[in-house]
């Protein structure tokens with residue numbers, strides 16, 4: 001336990017915040033959930049971590065933490081009890097792959113359903129106003145928070161969400177949710193009776209965007225096991241649970257891995273190639289450009305175009321670093337995994353920079 005509570009600066013509408021909040025609850029760490037008004041986001045938070053972003057954690061000693069994965073890694077190292085890392089090599093690889101899927105691919109679902117569903121967009125604007133300008137009348141808060149919503153909407157074309165891919169994003173998301181429901185009918189969590197990092201990451205968008213937003217709650221009408229999983233993660237019973245023995249990966253996760261490798265995996269292979277090519281051409285560079293231009297991609301069988309966002313390499317390195325030759329061989333049974341980056345990035349002072 002920390003001697004004084006951690007302060008989690010987060011809004012309920014934010015998926016990465018949901019990931020960290022559920023994690024802190026499972027770990028039984030003392031924390032205060034503190035929704036930052038706009039002036040704190042643009043003031044103390046931007047000053048501490050370089051951008052107006054959530055979640056951040058402010059520690060009792062004044063140090064700050066940012067990025068859900070980095071926050072969780074640091075707290076796991078500090079508080080090893082109630083570990084969320086399964087013991088087996090295959091399990092560890094799949095755990096980090098599913099974190100990568102939740103954090104980096106489910107953004108397609110998060111952004112599409114929120115901003116292309118009028119009832120969700122209106123709800124999000126209300127929530128942004130309520131949290132961003134507490135105490136102000138709703139109509140005024142909504143008007144003032146408009147630029148924040150506009151900024152979020154501006155990410156849709158960058159991510160490749162347009163008329164070509166909307167149907168694919170829905171097909172992909174609804175299939176993933178059905179597959180999760182089938183899995184959760186047999187196991188309380190992804191790897192047994194104890195939640196792993198991947199549970200927190202994969203639950204975040206479906207809960208914080210799709211379930212909470214009123215225009216898409218209906219997606220869960222026929223998914224009772226997913227709804228019960230949300231409850232277990234939001235209000236943990238205190239039971240520790242166990243990971244499946246023998247490094248077992250339930251068969252019900254296999255179709256999820258197949259789609260991940262076929263679609264997200266193909267995009268990531270292109271991202272890695274583009275980064276390596278750029279690094280060959282810029283041997284002195286310390287930082288990568290934020291984007292390396294557009295690339296074709298496929299989601300839910302629909303082809304479109306999205307930007308190659310270089311920060312993504314940091315998340316790809318996580319499963320690769322955990323992989324063993326045996327676990328990689330096993331994974332290749334589910335699809336191609338042509339990810340062999342020649343360049344590495346690290347997070348330094350809350351920024352992703354080349355490790356040179």
Ligand SMILES: N[C@@H](CCC(=O)N[C@@H](CS)C(=O)NCC(=O)O)C(=O)O
Nearest residue numbers: 014015016052053054055067068069
């Ligand atoms: N990779 C980061 C992503 C955090 C993130 O994108 N947070 C969103 C809210 S859910 C945000 O604050 N975005 C502001 C922005 O991108 O300008 C993490 O895992 O914490």
